[in-house]
Amino acid sequence: MKVGIIGATGYAGGELVRLLMGHPQAEIVWYGSRSYIDKKYYEVFQNMFQIVDSKCLDDNMEELAAQADVIFTATPQGFCASIINEEILSKVKVVDLSADFRIKDVKVYEEWYKITHKSPQFIDEAVYGLCEINREDVKKARLVANPGCYPTCSTLSIYPMVKEGLIHPNTIIIDAKSGTSGAGRGAKVDNLYCEVNENMKAYGVSTHRHTPEIEEQLGYAAGEKVVLNFTPHLAPMNRGILVTAYASLKKEVTYDEVKAVYDKYYGTEKFVRVLDEDVCPQTKWVEGSNYVDVNFKLDFRTNRIIMMGAMDNLVKGAAGQAVQNMNLMFGLEESMGLCQAPMFP
Amino acid sequence: MKVGIIGATGYAGGELVRLLMGHPQAEIVWYGSRSYIDKKYYEVFQNMFQIVDSKCLDDNMEELAAQADVIFTATPQGFCASIINEEILSKVKVVDLSADFRIKDVKVYEEWYKITHKSPQFIDEAVYGLCEINREDVKKARLVANPGCYPTCSTLSIYPMVKEGLIHPNTIIIDAKSGTSGAGRGAKVDNLYCEVNENMKAYGVSTHRHTPEIEEQLGYAAGEKVVLNFTPHLAPMNRGILVTAYASLKKEVTYDEVKAVYDKYYGTEKFVRVLDEDVCPQTKWVEGSNYVDVNFKLDFRTNRIIMMGAMDNLVKGAAGQAVQNMNLMFGLEESMGLCQAPMFP
Amino acid sequence: MKVGIIGATGYAGGELVRLLMGHPQAEIVWYGSRSYIDKKYYEVFQNMFQIVDSKCLDDNMEELAAQADVIFTATPQGFCASIINEEILSKVKVVDLSADFRIKDVKVYEEWYKITHKSPQFIDEAVYGLCEINREDVKKARLVANPGCYPTCSTLSIYPMVKEGLIHPNTIIIDAKSGTSGAGRGAKVDNLYCEVNENMKAYGVSTHRHTPEIEEQLGYAAGEKVVLNFTPHLAPMNRGILVTAYASLKKEVTYDEVKAVYDKYYGTEKFVRVLDEDVCPQTKWVEGSNYVDVNFKLDFRTNRIIMMGAMDNLVKGAAGQAVQNMNLMFGLEESMGLCQAPMFP
Amino acid sequence: MKVGIIGATGYAGGELVRLLMGHPQAEIVWYGSRSYIDKKYYEVFQNMFQIVDSKCLDDNMEELAAQADVIFTATPQGFCASIINEEILSKVKVVDLSADFRIKDVKVYEEWYKITHKSPQFIDEAVYGLCEINREDVKKARLVANPGCYPTCSTLSIYPMVKEGLIHPNTIIIDAKSGTSGAGRGAKVDNLYCEVNENMKAYGVSTHRHTPEIEEQLGYAAGEKVVLNFTPHLAPMNRGILVTAYASLKKEVTYDEVKAVYDKYYGTEKFVRVLDEDVCPQTKWVEGSNYVDVNFKLDFRTNRIIMMGAMDNLVKGAAGQAVQNMNLMFGLEESMGLCQAPMFP
Structure with a gap:
């Protein structure tokens, strides 16, 4: 090929x-x-x-x-x-x-x-190439729109809860942290080592372009228009996106019920790993690989769920997912060329 | 002394x-x-x-x-x-x-x-030593409880909005990112360089001990019990806390109205800087100093406000605020010994 | 296997x-x-x-x-x-x-x-498993001593010059910089994030245990006992060793002559890359891979050569070389399982 | 003023x-x-x-x-x-x-x-403004040439040994590591966060412009022309220069003798700290301050001395020394405005 x-x-x-x-x-x-x-x-x-x-x-x-x-x-x-x-x-x-x-x-x-x-x-x-959700359509596509880095991690972290109708979609708040490779290789003062190192900041607050992309995808899952908050942050690391998302639960649920929901969608997915109870995703655990690690925590005090996802923005958030899409489009094994274990440390 | x-x-x-x-x-x-x-x-x-x-x-x-x-x-x-x-x-x-x-x-x-x-x-x-809010009580105190790092940054970022009744207190969600000095100098594998570097993670999700402290302080401002979500994250940097907080607005407000509210509380405060419109706080801009930089962004699509704060966790979040309290307790000028400009880069 | x-x-x-x-x-x-x-x-x-x-x-x-x-x-x-x-x-x-x-x-x-x-x-x-130099012996070995991280990078950077008798062995000074993973995963205050980050230091000056290992290997190349200076430094990064070595030239040589010497030893080696003229090795260019990048610079003012090498301390400096040795010992293709391209950034 | x-x-x-x-x-x-x-x-x-x-x-x-x-x-x-x-x-x-x-x-x-x-x-x-060496001339100067960052740290680390005639000047090799702020705030791809982070490299090998500056200053101390090797490296940190310098001893000396030499020149200097035996300088220990920490190690196996220095490149290596010079030129106390303790971590 x-x-x-x-x-x-x-x-x-x-x-x-x-x-x-x-x-x-x-x-x-x-x-x-x-x-x-x-x-x-x-x-x-x-x-x-x-x-x-x-x-x-x-x-x-x-x-x-x-x-x-x-x-x-x-x-x-x-x-x-x-x-x-x-x-x-x-x-x-x-x-x-x-x-x-x-x-x-x-x-x-x-x-x-x-x-x-x-x-x-x-x-x-054009097919939106979030393979785990649109696999069959991708297989038949001539033109695939490879998802954005933040939307990939955000959507996969939240999707099962919306699809199963367990949360109020319009209460969703996504707080995301990204490594600096997401900002590209352009020569800008803002991306100089000394400006990024030892520093954290939000940017594009309420105006970031990935917002409507996430809203559209979660809207399909919800079966209704979704409006949400998405706040990206720049973190002093090369790679990795961490998503922490919040939403109000529609009804009381147990850990086991929610775990079963995540397993229903991702239990057979190679590249989405639902972590064990109380294990929070870390970007380092997926570095260099095509994995997305997701997990959640129920907070009964506030009746909210906190949904978390970690991913390498350049792999599953860009090039890896693009190769995964290519594999699907050409009838190859979906994980071909993408089986590297994450590198730690 | x-x-x-x-x-x-x-x-x-x-x-x-x-x-x-x-x-x-x-x-x-x-x-x-x-x-x-x-x-x-x-x-x-x-x-x-x-x-x-x-x-x-x-x-x-x-x-x-x-x-x-x-x-x-x-x-x-x-x-x-x-x-x-x-x-x-x-x-x-x-x-x-x-x-x-x-x-x-x-x-x-x-x-x-x-x-x-x-x-x-x-x-x-004991007086809760958040000087900007409890200044007069601190002056008379024998015993001051110096606030936690996360509560200092969170409370100062959110306080004016709650105090003025502009947001629903129980919709508050605080997503905080801290440098690693906050984890102390104990020899633990989790805090080794190679485990923290190039890594981001949430921890203590829905169980972190600073939660009730923030809830209590914002409760005084609200005049009612407040229950909220607080999620701390470990960031690969030595110093700095960045708070990104979300809440639903009680009514429509303009940027100027909210700016006036922040200025009302902090306009004469030396150590709380309300940044210019659309300037997001960055931890590097306060490093080594006793400043807290705060700002906000209104999102009319979701009817929420995003409130942000940045601070050096070891200065205003610990030792600096302790010295500020000492100054107040002994009738010294409040900023004595705390006037270093932040170090950049 | x-x-x-x-x-x-x-x-x-x-x-x-x-x-x-x-x-x-x-x-x-x-x-x-x-x-x-x-x-x-x-x-x-x-x-x-x-x-x-x-x-x-x-x-x-x-x-x-x-x-x-x-x-x-x-x-x-x-x-x-x-x-x-x-x-x-x-x-x-x-x-x-x-x-x-x-x-x-x-x-x-x-x-x-x-x-x-x-x-x-x-x-x-026991065979000293520096594959590029002892390949034939490794193939027959039952017991291989996998070289140390610093000795691998140092020896490969300097070897051709000593072997060809172009430098005075006892003028060799090796100044090496290592990422922190070389210090292991033990819980020590010295290796905490906050102690290593934003910091550089030498350690084990004139007493580091890799000194005699390098001296022995270069001694074989020289055909005489070699005594040299080796100074390791801890650098704020997870992976990578950079070696900068100095030695006095025995006679005048040109760039082309020395380049030919390096090519003689490494021209057919998959894992040792002799970079183009004036390109200095960088640890990031070999991260996650089994490559060692080497190069040199002649300084006619001082009649010295500066020899440089960069390597991933955990791959070619430890696990990768161990696998390379295993491959040789079992008659497999030497590079089997080691063909990943370096990860950048 | x-x-x-x-x-x-x-x-x-x-x-x-x-x-x-x-x-x-x-x-x-x-x-x-x-x-x-x-x-x-x-x-x-x-x-x-x-x-x-x-x-x-x-x-x-x-x-x-x-x-x-x-x-x-x-x-x-x-x-x-x-x-x-x-x-x-x-x-x-x-x-x-x-x-x-x-x-x-x-x-x-x-x-x-x-x-x-x-x-x-x-x-x-013009007076070369290395205050510890040219103090009296600076006091009378109209025009001061503030020393370069590398030359400040290198010269102060080596000066006593040359001045006292204890080393052969033409055997001096200086291997220096600098934080990235030394590269300035210009928008260049080479200085982007993702290019510098997790990376070490040498640059300007044998051609760096600070070489003749160091040679000139050490030449005054030696009373003869000095030619040496100077190799700068870029390190993934904002601030700090670490110098590791090597030279051959002219004669046998003891630790105490050399310590006495360093104390002779720096014992009364506020900003040059001769560390205790076997304590290696670390850049983090001087960050944000005007201090230079120096120390040395004798290696009797090779008959060489390893001289080390650590300094904040933006303070003693630039702005701090400039203020120190200003103080001298105007008859102020030399340390005025420069008494901040280093920030750690």
Whole structure:
């Protein structure tokens, strides 16, 4: 299977390369990077010295579509929508790691992202690639919208409770903490070592673009419109997202009942691990892997549930899930190339 | 003013020493440390080499009460309650950095801390030393219960909204992130560098002992019993607490109205800084200082307010506030010895 | 191939488990850990939840020798020497990750390690498992002494220059920086997050036990006794060793000549990468992988060469090299299970 | 005393502001910053919110010279040399934190810095502001060249041994590790959090510009030209420089003899602390303070001495030493405003 990557020199692109190097069926034929055209890929990511010998290429979609079976676009918002067309989709499958095709309501997309959608005609067709929930649709898709990092961790942590109608959806509050690789490899003062290290802050409070994405997905589960609070925080670590979510219970439930609900949805899922009672997810326990660790705690004093999830934002939150989607789209074993155990410490 | 410290070799004790070194009116006469008796203090904290030449001493309260004007107990729960008595209080003022005298209802204390209170007779007299709120009582106190780190940051972030009746107290959810110095200097695997670094986790979910302390203080502001969710997280940094708190608004309010409320309570406070609109508090901006930075964001989609606070857990969250209390108790200028600007980066 | 691990719950032991999970020919049959007998292995390292379901076992060598084809001892100094015997070696191959069989001169061992060697009769037989240098001997070995982390990185960085007689061996000065996982998982105040974070220090200056190990190996290359300076430093990171070594050149050499020397020794080595001119090794570029990146810089002003190496101390510096040795001992492909690309960032 | 700062929004400039806020005799009248003209200073460094209310100003030297008693230039190489002139120096004293006036041989400066010196006529007059060594000259200076961070720590660590003729100067090898604030606040990919965190690397090997500065200063001590190796490393921490230096002893010496030598030079120095035997300097022990901790270890096996120093690069390595120089130039107590104890942890 021949793979083309557009945006191969960002952190998500680099992680795609790392994972695909270990994938028995995939071969990368195109290292797309506008910023580093003609530069050896390993000069941009020296970890790939003597592993990848190719040069970075420009974004020639026709050429790429002719050479590849699948294209990953790990690019800024708007790019994939601006280059996608029927001819491309007739030749190659596309996994878009940007937000362009995640949100079904184009008005919501344009409102939160402040850009005009260039290819609204493909929005309906695109499948939201949260594999554990939309597996069957992904298998048939030509175009997969790879979920955002926060939405993946948030949705998987909360989904069973909403789907089973055990919580009031509009009481959901999601407090998320992310490592700094989520901010990308752009040279900005805010992301300098000395600004991030020994520091914690919230950002994008009540305005972060992942909010409508989470609301839409949980809305499908709830069968009604969901409005919630989502607050991301920047944490002084390279990788990892930790989600702590709160919601009011509709009725009294026991630990065992809720555990059974989580097991119902994830008991047979390889990549979602429901931890033992009272064990809180930690980002370090999933680092470098495609796992999401989830758990919950019932608080009878406040009649709320606290739902928690931990994930590597670059793997399950980006490149790993993209490979998982590719595997599904091509009829391969879903976990192919994704079986690394997490690295600790 | 002669100062004795019991528990001088923990992180909070060390910070007391650092701050008191720069205090023009204070002189430390007793470096109490059961673990390091007769060892030079600087051998335990080498930053104090050639600054402190004293040896660590055992906890001889009679001797200490005879020598000192004020005693700080930076000790585990239960210690201060076990050694305090009328004779001591008749000779010296005491600032207890543990939780022993923070909670007025001894049953609540014993339930959450799982120990029997040894001196309930002093609970009523003890003043909860959140200076910005209880300033006048602190001035008259013999025994001050120095607030916990999380309660200081949480209460100051939320207090104006509760006091003014703008939010429903029982919808309050506090999601807090702390640096690792809050876990103390005990040798535990969980606090090893490799376990904390590159890691985030929640802990003590729905069971953390600072919960009733926050509930009590906000209860006074609300004029009714408050029950809330408090979830602490361990963050990979030495110092700093970041609080992100959520609550439902009782009625529609504008940014200016809420800003006016925060300014009403903190406009003249030196150590509480209400940041400019849309500026989120960051722990790095207060590091090493006694400041608490607070701010808020209104989310009209969900009718909630997000209240934020950032603080150095060892300064305003422990030793700095203890010194601030001492200053008040002795009629000194409240900010004496506490005027260092935060260190950045 | 059945594998037993003694000391499976230290950081090196944990890394062995992680690597062997991805090894197509190896199956772990014994998770030895005195400290956690009967506890589920994943309760000690939660990254292994739903990956390893076994319990930790005591160190029953007879039983282990009966069940396993190879035993890894990731144990404190002295342990392997205390349990090894002819019967065990007649049944299983042993890779010892401790220092017990690294040093041929038992007096030197006992002097630097301050313990009496319990099995000096096996020292001669034991092969020093620096695969790139002793490959053929390792293939025939029953007992392999897996090199220390610092000696692996130091020796590989310097070896070609000594072997080719281009530097004066007794001018060698090695300044090494290590991540904190090298200090082990023991609960010590010195290794607490707050003590290591934002801190750098040298330790064991002129007395570190890896000194004679490096001297011995470079002595073989030099054909004469080598005495050198080795100074380790603790760096605030989980993984990685960076070596910066200095030596005086015997004669004038050009960059190309020295490059040719490094290529002569490492040009066909998978796991030693000689970087391009002027590219300095970085520990992040090899993290999680079995690679050692080396390079050098000639300084004509001082007539010295600066030799540099970077490595993951838990992989090539411990568990990865142990697996590499196992592969060689059993006639498997040397890189089997070790082909992960480094993780960045 | 009225102080103007040019380059107030870099990390060294920010540290000058922090220190001068606590200086009883200094008042900052000019926050110079070309990049942020007319912006409130606290918007650039939010730690200064409600502490500094001034706006950033352009670099109007005539105006500045008219208003200020002393000017600090915390600017890139070449700037100070390009604006200095006799008229300015006749009105105000200048402390230049750049390298422009550190090196007496203008050819050496131009060769290492690759720029043409614009004001060579002031090089002779300028005093190299390493206070502990050039105190008397600083007191009389109009123009002080504030030493570089690495040279300060390196020179102070090695100086007594060279001055007393106990080591061969041309065997000196300096291996230095610096926190990332030394790289400045410019937005570069290399200094992003994810590139620096969990990483160590050497840089500028044999070509770093601080090399000739150290050689010149040690040359004065030696009474002869000194050529040495200096290798800086980037460490994943905000602040701190650790120097580990090696040199061959000219003759046998005992610990006590060498200790006496260090005490001879530093026994009465407030800011240089010679640690107790076998205590290695740690950067955390001096963080936020103007101290340099030094110590040494004799290695009789190799006949070398290992000299170590730790310092906060932004304080003693930049802003703190600049204030110390200012104090000397104006006849104030040398330690005024610099007496903060180091912050730990």
